[in-house]
Amino acid sequence: MSTTTPLVIRASDGARGRGRQYGAAAAGRIQLSLENYERVYAKFADLNWQAATAVAETFVPVVERFDADCLEEMQGIAEGAGVSFTDVLALNLRTEILFSGKARKLAAAGGRTPAECTSFCDLRGPEPIVGQNWDWIPFADGTVVVLETEPTNGPRWVSVVEAGLLAKFGMNSAGLTVLTNALVTSLDVGAPGVPYHLMLRALLETESVDAAEDVLMSADRSSSANYLIVGDGRAVDAETRPGSASDISWRAVGAGGYLVHTNHFDSDDTAFASSGTDHGPRVMPDTLFRQKRAIAMAELMPRPSVAGWHEVLSDHENYPDAVCCHPNPEEHELEQGSTVASAVIEPRRRTMHLVLGHPCAVPRVSYDYTKFFAGMS
Template sequence: MSLPLPPPPPRIELTGSPREIGLEHGKQLAVQIRRQIQVYSAMFQRTSNLDWPAVRNISVAYQNTIRSLTPDIYDEMEGIAEGANLSILDIVALNARSEIALGLFSDGCTSLGWKLKGNDHGDVILAQNWDWTPRVQENLAMMSIDQPGHPKIYMMAEAGIVGKIGFNSASVGVCLNAIRAHPTDASKLPIHVALRLCLESTSTQNAIDRINSLGGVASSQHILIADQSGPLAMELSPLGNAYIPPNNHGYVTHTNHFIANKSGVIEPHWPGVGSHERLERINELMNGLEGEVGVGDGDAEFRKTLRQRIFSDTFNSPASICCTENPVKPLETRSRTLFCIVMKFSSVAAPSAEVVWGNDLAGPVPQTHILEMPWA
């Protein structure tokens, strides 16, 4: 049975200096940012036995790192805090929530990068289902960020967070899969800051070089990045990175466990999320799909096919590619698919994305909001 369709997210357009961008972000999404703090406060208490004042105390180390390594992004965070009338540590905590929780949040997510073969335009597809607690859905926003010296960014983001899932005008895009592993290192970049650096980059190699030049990331995470040359799976950790290129069919898939990274991180078993099962399943589905679509299909038809054949799949439910809530889990940590995004990069057209908002990915249009980035 389909769930009630949530209202579509707000679309906010941010421009100017880092501080101006942050101020407008904070002002326009102040209510949503405060709700996010309430959501994560409950999750930290449930998963880590930390109240919000303790979370803010831990955030001081990340505050120092962000201010030192990425001062422009820190200025933007200060603007968000001022615009929302909150402490800078509240905003740092939201942006470092993956690191502070030490991998205890039960994110899901299944991602796909695909360079289409036999396509004269060299089209590259970057797509994922974003699985997370439904309590944050009302706090998500579609953002554009236009700042001097960088490509224009379009992303789906949580209120108060500076980097998430999306792409830029230089045809660089990112998806994210959480990895549950130890250790963390507060002297390195939180993953949401690293995502923002990717979205400010002009190529995949530019993004890799910038992250590495700043010392790497603070926690184990997977970023599926793509530019017009194709996708690349980046398995990142504070102990070292690994990179997975597309297979012989031109695609690479990922879920919530490391495949190639042997840096020595401790990655305990993550029950109930079905990461290995989802990875095996998406590869099985792609093997059946590859060769059937891509050449001659219109954008709308192609994206619909991906949703219906891949991202609406409920095998091994509730821990399926299209995730549904597991009623045996505590309410604070239940996840379900909140949206599906399909990005496209082409040599003959501007980059674009379609976002299907809601859990009924295979349903008819009236059961979903189908949103476009860029928007008119």
């Protein structure tokens, strides 16, 4: 499967019907995800696939209370792809299964995990420019899809996501953009709560920054994560630990400002920061460098531009553990990190400039969603 040519899937109808369309179109990539996550869960969480699906099933009551349509859609994905519902559920719980196990093992042993994400929003120009690199294990090159969704209610939305998962980062027809970074703390023990990727999906279905904030505060979340939400001419960044409204630290990004986030907590809230140990700098040690380097490059940018941020996301300083991350051949294949996808988004223009693969080597492809977001198929 090419890393440069995305599989674009457009799904419409109700939750079950959308899931069937998605699953059928992405069946081969979903199977590849299942094969690889079986290996990943065994290595990092000491779980075989049967045990991983059993863990995933303990989340069903929480997910049903949060949004029962998510369960319907995952059932539809399973039907379309010819796999079991618990297979798809275990994929969507990859953060809860994987990071809780990795955090416990690697923080204790002093090891590291594959690289993760560098995200940004820039409000210094006349129009916002936002985006991120998504870094993960290299097998994900063959599992990425661009999911374009026409729900029966609510805004249309687009997400760049691993096949079989409900969402990752993306944008919607209400002008909202959702970017994200994995975070990991001593509190990430995999206790049932709203899973990370289902929370991303819920945020993409909201119509304003205020509504997105309400969704985050109303849920009992299972995992630590950072959510960078841009819309309504402003941006907010939410660093979250497992828990509810009191387990979120908020920062606003006003006009004339910008923010870069990687895989550690930045909160200056002493009480918040002292609750639980931030494992990010220990298990993802390049997180501190990537943020510092991206900020330094942003400061030197004459004015915000797609080209300027493309250069930031393509940067190789500290290679291979750079903003543009490349696999280190000296590491185990499942511990390697690689930039799997890179996006620079112009929300007001409804345009996403996307690279599947390394942005240093692969041209960006521009997707104009003006017509799609206006309700025109």
